[in-house]
Amino acid sequence: MSAKKTKQIAIYGKGGIGKSTTTSNISAALADAGYKVMQFGCDPKADSTNTLRGGEYIPSVLDLLSEKRRVDAHEAIFLGFGGIYCVEAGGPAPGVGCAGRGIITAVELLKQQRIFEELDLDYVIYDVLGDVVCGGFAVPIREGIAEHVFTVSSADFMAIYAANNLFKGIEKYSNSGGALLGGIIANSMNTDFHREIIDDFAARTKTQIVQYVPRSLTVTQAELQGKTTIEAAPDSAQADVYRALAKRIAEHTDSKVPTALNPKELREWSAGWADQLIEIERASERARVAA
Ligand SMILES: Nc1ncnc2c1ncn2[C@@H]1O[C@H](COP(=O)(O)OP(=O)(O)OP(=O)(O)O)[C@@H](O)[C@H]1O
Ligand SMILES: [Mg+2]
Structure with a gap:
């Protein structure tokens, strides 16, 4: 058996933010590049791997155990x-x-039967819910399963709020050998101020943006075909973005403990951005009237 070390990565984020889409495209890009990859869906909906299987659902570990x-x-x-x-x-x-x-x-079943070693994997990518309040969802960051955590977030406040909660969880478990934060995957970045908002949040919490991913119709089209963008539109600009993201994640090593904002800091931070956005809107209105 090879002594290859499997890199274990967990992707978190608010519900509906694009975790499964992003995770599946990362897995597909890594597989295309010749790596052995496992995608481990941790969502009770059991739909993480759909676009890797032509839109098909697979029976979950709990389904099988109930039989x-x-x-x-x-x-x-x-x-x-x-x-x-x-x-x-x-x-x-x-x-x-x-x-x-x-x-x-599910993690225990695969560990007990030594599947990770048997399959000689390069990467295991866990697609996890954003809600780390329940102990089960914190498992990948808590028990030394994943080494590196990435969060998918847009510039929307609720997505940033969920990311900040995740950072609190990482801070808490970091003393007992938990996973560390690799950075933020900034999804649905279509305007300059989306980038500015998420950049500012990353700076305030002492982390980094791993990749900006635009919102794109190519993703929608691929999903409707039951495929990842990497499979359905490998020559598209969006596939290039996902390949660049996968490369960054594959090469990433120096994960850190982030500095989550406390409720007061988060409130002040969001209020500051509210003022700035009002000013941006006023300035563009003034420019429109002047034209
Ligand atoms: N960059 C993007 N461009 C266009 N559509 C996107 C993009 N990212 C995600 N989506 C779309 O947003 C929807 C939600 O994405 P996805 O299912 O990946 O989110 P999720 O975080 O896994 O959701 P859940 O929490 O329900 O598991 C999907 O229809 C997906 O195609
Ligand atoms: Mg999902």
Whole structure:
């Protein structure tokens, strides 16, 4: 067996912000570049790996465990685009039990059966919910599973709020060997001030932007075909962006403990941006009237 070290990466972010889209494109770009990749969906919806499998859902680890007591981990691993190993942890029925239980159970199953070593993986990428309040969702950052965490955020306040909560979690678990922050993947960046807002948040929390990803119709088209942008439109500008992102993540080593903003700092920071945006709007209105 090779002594290759598997790089374990977790991607967090607010609901609907683009985690699964971004994660699947990173996985696809890394697989295209010849790496052995596993994408591990940690969302109870079990839809992380859809665009790696032509839009198809796969049974989750919890689905399989509900059918029989002993599950061979290989039964929960499905091949996707470029030979990517797709796994979905799954979750309980909505409203029943802890939604994080699927992650704990699935990671334990693969660890016990030594799947990570057997498959000789280069990368395992966990696609996790933004909500780290429930212990289960904090598993990848808490227990030394993932080494590097990246968060997907737009310039919207709720996305930044979720990222800041994640940073608090990373700070908290960093003393006990938890994962460290690689940086922010800035999604849906279509105007200069989107960039300015997210740049400012990164500077204030002592982290960095790994990549700016524009909002793009190419992503929508690919998703409607049940594919990643890397698969559906490999020659597009958006695919270039995802390849650049994947390369940065693959080469990234120096993750850090971020400095989360406390509630008062976050309030002052957002109020400052509200004033600036009002001023930008007034200036553009003045320019329009003058023209
Ligand atoms: N850069 C982008 N350009 C265009 N559409 C995008 C982009 N990023 C994400 N989307 C779209 O936004 C929607 C939500 O994305 P996605 O499912 O990846 O989010 P998520 O964070 O995984 O959501 P959830 O929290 O529900 O799992 C999808 O329809 C996706 O195609
Ligand atoms: Mg998702």
